[in-house]
Amino acid sequence: MPSLEMNGQSVRLMTFLGLVVSLVALLLWAGTLSPNPGMNSFPGNAEAGPNPSVYLGQHVSLGGTVVSTQPVVVEIEYGVADMRQITFVNLDRSVSEGQQITGFGVLTDGSTLVIERVIVRSPWEIWYMYVISFFGGLWVLSRIVTHWEIDRDQLAFRPRCDDDG
């Protein structure tokens, strides 16, 4: 019995676990990274939301829902369920209540963002994106079910029909 020799399936399992551990390590590591404007990485809702005053005079990127238009006040969400209202000034277009807005600019005080560039989307555009993305995912899923099957001996997927057109 070559007990110390690993067969193909144990190499496969070890490699699989190795990749999972690497991926989890990356997700944990990324959580420790802070924004670094020198690398074009700017604070967002998660960083600037809890305490905007820390980032006074700095570029940040904040997004949320327009709750009033004169002035433009945006409710941004951060953390698990926290919210804060930020006034967006210097917008180059008009917006309406309920629209989703993401603005990049400089925080001049704890509640004012001087905008340099914005993206504005209506609620229906967000829904449109979710709906067609859902159908995109469904299409791939149905093709996997149609074209691939599980080989129970090998515990692996294999094409349903190798010479299928």
Added chain:
Amino acid sequence: MTMADVLTHVLVGYILGTVFSFRSEWVRAPQVTLVMLGALSPDIVKIKLLLSAEMVELALGMPFSWRPLHTPTGSFLVVGLGALLVSAEHRNRVFVLLAVGAGSHHILDVLLINPSGYAYPLCWPLTDYRPPRGMLYLSSDRLPVLVAGTVAAIVWKVQKKIR
């Protein structure tokens, strides 16, 4: 937030896979499906819409971010995991097909508009530097999906003709 919609990515995967099938005998419907799956794979980062990083941090008690899933390095690991799910004789080809799809995803997403004008860190974890974006379109724009859909319909027709 600023990514092309999933359908556009999947259509581009379909186009690439189908065009490969014109040239390579071994690329058939199951293999085209893999390019489409690879093209979708970086968007598993959307899991954050259901389970935010903040919620995971609360549960784990340590810092956490989903962002690496939407970087080329994250894609490499995910594609490797995918290739390990198939039997050994298919593994190398499956890896290549998934990787081509994932690569197309990153190329398309770097062309997207976002407010800061900078993409995500493409070479992370080597460097956290974010290159400027192409600023060509928004993820909710209708043009990319129309263009991709039209080209996909054309290659589908061509494929019907030659087989």
